[in-house]
Each structure stands twice: as structure tokens, then as C-alpha cells.
Amino acid sequence: MKPLFGFVIVVCALLFLPRTGFAQSPPASPAPAASQPASAAAPQPLTLAEAQAIALRNRPRLLAAQFTAQQAGAVTSEVRSAYFPQVFGNATGVDAQSNSRITAGGLNNPIIYDRFAGGVAVSQLVSDFGRTHSLVKSADLEARSQQQNAVATREDVLLQVNEAYYRALEAQAVLKVSQQDVAARQLVVDQVTTLAKNQLKSSLDVSFANVNLAQAQLFLTQAEERTFALEDQPMPEKPAASLADLIAEAIQQRPELAGSRLHLQSAQEYAKAEAELWNPTLSAVGVAGVTPERQAPLASNYAAAGFNLTIPIFDGRLYSARHREAQFAADVASQQVNELADQIARDVRVAYNDVNTAFQNLSLTDQLKQQADLALKLAQARYNLGLSSIVELSEAQLNQAQAEVAQAQGKYHFQISVDSLNYQLGQLH
Numbered sequence: 001m002k003p004l005f006g007f008v009i010v011v012c013a014l015l016f017l018p019r020t021g022f023a024q025s026p027p028a029s030p031a032p033a034a035s036q037p038a039s040a041a042a043p044q045p046l047t048l049a050e051a052q053a054i055a056l057r058n059r060p061r062l063l064a065a066q067f068t069a070q071q072a073g074a075v076t077s078e079v080r081s082a083y084f085p086q087v088f089g090n091a092t093g094v095d096a097q098s099n100s101r102i103t104a105g106g107l108n109n110p111i112i113y114d115r116f117a118g119g120v121a122v123s124q125l126v127s128d129f130g131r132t133h134s135l136v137k138s139a140d141l142e143a144r145s146q147q148q149n150a151v152a153t154r155e156d157v158l159l160q161v162n163e164a165y166y167r168a169l170e171a172q173a174v175l176k177v178s179q180q181d182v183a184a185r186q187l188v189v190d191q192v193t194t195l196a197k198n199q200l201k202s203s204l205d206v207s208f209a210n211v212n213l214a215q216a217q218l219f220l221t222q223a224e225e226r227t228f229a230l231e232d233q234p235m236p237e238k239p240a241a242s243l244a245d246l247i248a249e250a251i252q253q254r255p256e257l258a259g260s261r262l263h264l265q266s267a268q269e270y271a272k273a274e275a276e277l278w279n280p281t282l283s284a285v286g287v288a289g290v291t292p293e294r295q296a297p298l299a300s301n302y303a304a305a306g307f308n309l310t311i312p313i314f315d316g317r318l319y320s321a322r323h324r325e326a327q328f329a330a331d332v333a334s335q336q337v338n339e340l341a342d343q344i345a346r347d348v349r350v351a352y353n354d355v356n357t358a359f360q361n362l363s364l365t366d367q368l369k370q371q372a373d374l375a376l377k378l379a380q381a382r383y384n385l386g387l388s389s390i391v392e393l394s395e396a397q398l399n400q401a402q403a404e405v406a407q408a409q410g411k412y413h414f415q416i417s418v419d420s421l422n423y424q425l426g427q428l429h
Contacts, residue, residue, distance in 0.1 A: 043229040055161045056154065065153040067148075072143035079139045082125055082132045089145035090289070091118045113298055119289015126282040126307070141266035148259030155255065159423045166412040166419075169230050173408035181401045184214040188393065205390045212394050233413070236418040238359050243352050246425060250348045251341055253426030260340050264333040271326035277319040281310045328373050344424065351421040358414035365403070365410040372396075372403035 056062060096112035103109060124134065189209040195201035239246065251257065286305040291298055312319065379396035382388040422428045 012223045045229045047081055047231050051165050052158055052161050055157050059157050062153050062157050065150040069146040069150045074144040076139040076143050079135045088121045113294040115291055115298055116192060116293035117289055117291040119287060121287045126283045126284055128281040129279035131273050131276035131279055134269050138266045139271035141262050145259040145262035147253040151255040155423055155428045158428050162419045163416050166416050169232060170408055170412040172230060174405055177401055177404040182217055184397060189213050246352060247345050247348050250344050250425045254344050255426055259341050260337045264337050267330035267333045273328045274323040274326040278312050283308050296396045348424045351424045354417040355421050358417040361410045362414055365407040369403045372400040376400040
């Protein structure tokens with residue numbers, strides 16, 4: 001009989017093990033254990049705001065986006081520098097052969113004098129008929145576009161932190177359920193063992209109770225690898241606006257789309273600047289200085305001023321090709337704006353439906369929890385009266401634990417879905 005009895009226990013254990021697989025998929029992010037061994041260090045408290053601040057300080061992708069925005073701002077200053085005078089200092093010393101003249105390499109034939117002189121040269125752009133203005137405007141728009149991209153990266157980081165935090169809270173809730181389940185099954189083991197000693201229950205009931213307790217302890221061990229003590233967050237409200245209003249809001253608020261529009265305007269301004277390459281450029285120039293060491297007939301000082309007008313005549317179609325290239329780039333940016341707008345509208349619809357589904361699941365999981373609690377009470381009472389087997393009691397315990405886990409998962413899935421919708425609307429700050 002002993003081998004047959006052992007075989008029955010093993011078969012029953014195998015039948016029970018697959019039904020508790022819900023607890024074998026731990027969340028992606030760590031959550032704190034409600035209780036730890038006395039020798040373990042106390043978990044570190046961590047609020048959602050603290051987790052967000054840590055991520056915003058340390059995420060390389062966000063730092064790179066911020067540096068990129070600063071780099072684009074520096075480009076604007078570079079282009080705008082054309083509006084200001086360019087001043088250069090010069091010092092020249094020459095020892096020339098007597099009666100030397102430059103006779104090759106140019107159309108003029110200047111004489112070279114022995115001299116040592118110092119002075120300054122000033123050049124000021126008077127007008128290039130709009131090209132520099134277009135370049136500055138293009139650079140400024142691109143800098144603002146990169147700033148919007150940095151904002152979008154920041155919101156993406158916040159979304160990832162929030163989701164990880166809620167997943168950790170979900171794991172914390174599962175841990176609490178596992179601890180309560182272990183305590184409940186331990187109580188059943190103690191009761192059944194006592195009854196079996198008094199020959200009021202069979203040893204098979206004791207074996208079943210021990211198998212169930214071992215399962216609960218295994219799931220508890222899997223859930224106890226936590227390093228932070230997290231604070232629960234208040235439940236958000238369900239969005240009251242219609243889907244059409246939310247899509248319109250997202251189209252206006254999403255920083256990615258705002259950045260893409262600014263990039264399009266920057267590309268259009270740059271294409272305009274490239275078309276203005278054919279405009280003439282008028283500059284004013286002036287020089288002044290002294291010549292303490294000189295050869296006659298040089299004077300002891302010098303000064304001159306004038307202007308220079310540069311008119312493009314022929315460039316081998318370079319300017320035309322540059323303009324076409326810039327215009328095609330603007331056309332690409334225009335289509336990217338349209339594509340991103342369509343993608344945002346789609347993402348808002350998905351997030352909106354997810355919020356509605358998660359909100360409906362809240363009431364369903366609450367009802368499931370209430371029914372599971374009632375069923376467990378009835379199963380416990382029936383077992384205590386000897387009207388049912390321990391299999392029914394174990395089934396009720398399992399259903400009650402699953403209902404608690406489903407309730408916790410529904411709660412945090414709703415919070416994650418609301419944050420995801422806020423992200424799609426450009427409101428996650």
C-alpha cells in the first residue's frame with residue numbers, strides 16, 4: 001500500500017502545480033518585499049518623484065538630447081555672427097630686393113617696399129539681400145526643434161520610469177498576496193495535521209496540504225527579490241474628453257510633432273537661403289595702421305575705406321543644385337510631419353481604448369475578488385464540517401489568490417494606461 005499511496009501523492013501534486021503558473025512571471029522591475037529575514041538590510045524607500053528625478057539626472061539618452069539642443073543653439077549664434085563687424089589685427093615685415101615687383105600670378109604689377117607695419121582691418125556685411133536672414137531663421141528654428149526633441153525624450157523617460165514603478169508596485173502586491181497565501185495554507189496544514197493526529201482527517205489530506213504549502217512558499221521565494229520600499233500612488237481619473245478631442249489635443253501638444261514642424265520650417269528657410277545664393281553681397285571694408293620702419297616713398301601711417309560688391313555670374317550650376325537639394329529636404333520633412341501626425345492619432349486611439357478596457361477591468365476584478373473571498377469562506381466551512389474534500393478547499397484558496405493578483409494587476413495596468421495616454425497627449429511632465 002505504501003508505494004501506491006506515494007504514487008497518489010505525486011500525481012496529485014503534478015495536477016496542482018500547473019494551475020498556479022500565474023505567479024511564475026515576475027514583473028520587469030523590482031518591488032520591495034513586505035518582510036525580509038532579520039539579517040537582510042532594510043529596503044530603501046523610494047517615491048515615484050524620487051525615481052523620476054534619478055532617471056532625469058542620469059539617463060544618457062536624455063542628456064544627449066539636451067546637449068544636442070545646446071549644440072543647435074550654438075549654430076544659431078554662429079550664423080548670426082555675419083551681422084557683426086569682423087575685425088582683424090595685422091603685423092607685417094618685409095625685406096624686399098631692390099626694385100622688386102610681382103610680375104607673375106596676377107594682372108597687376110605692384111612694387112614691394114621694405115617695411116615693418118601694424119594695423120587693423122575691418123569688414124562689415126552691408127547686405128546680401130536676405131540670405132543671412134534666412135540662414136539665421138533656419139538655424140533658430142532648428143534649435144527650437146531640438147529643444148522640443150529634448151522635451152519629447154524627457155517625457156519618454158518619465159513614461160518608462162512610471163511604468164517600471166507601477167510594475168514594481170504590482171510585484172509588491174503579488175508578494176503580499178503570496179505571503180498571505182503562505183500564511184493561510186500554513187494554517188490549513190497545522191489544522192489538518194492536528195486533525196490527522198486525532199484520526200479526524202486522513203494522511204492524504206495532510207499530504208495535499210503540505211504540497212499546497214510548498215507551492216505557496218516557492219512563489220513567495222520568487223517574489224522576495226526586492227531592493228526598494230515603494231509608495232503606492234493614488235488612482236487617476238478616467239479621461240472625460242472624447243476621442244476626437246484627445247486626438248486634436250495630441251496633434252497640438254506632442255513635442256515630437258512640434259519639433260518636426262519646426263524642423264520643416266527650418267528646412268524651408270534653408271531652401272529659401274539656398275535660392276538666395278544668386279543675390280549679390282555688399283560689404284564695407286576699412287584698414288588703418290602705422291609704418292614705423294619703411295622705405296621711401298611709404299608714409300608713416302595709412303588708412304583707407306571702401307566697399308566691395310560681389311555678383312555671382314556663373315558657378316557651374318552649383319547654386320541651382322544646392323537649392324534643389326534643400327528643397328527636396330524640405331519636401332521630405334513635410335512628409336515626415338504628415339506621417340508623424342498619423343502615427344500620433346493612431347497611438348492616441350490605442351491608448352484611449354486601453355484606458356477604457358483597463359477601467360472596465362477594475363470593476364470586474366473587484367467582483368471576482370469578492371466572489372473568490374465568499375467561495376473560500378464557504379469552502380473552508382464545508383471542509384471544516386466534513387462536507388467536502390481538501391481538494392475543494394485548495395481550489396478555493398488558489399482562486400482567491402488568483403483573484404487578488406488579478407485585482408492588483410488591473411489596478412496598476414489602469415494607472416500605466418492612463419500615464420501612457422497622457423504621454424500620447426504630450427501631458428506627461
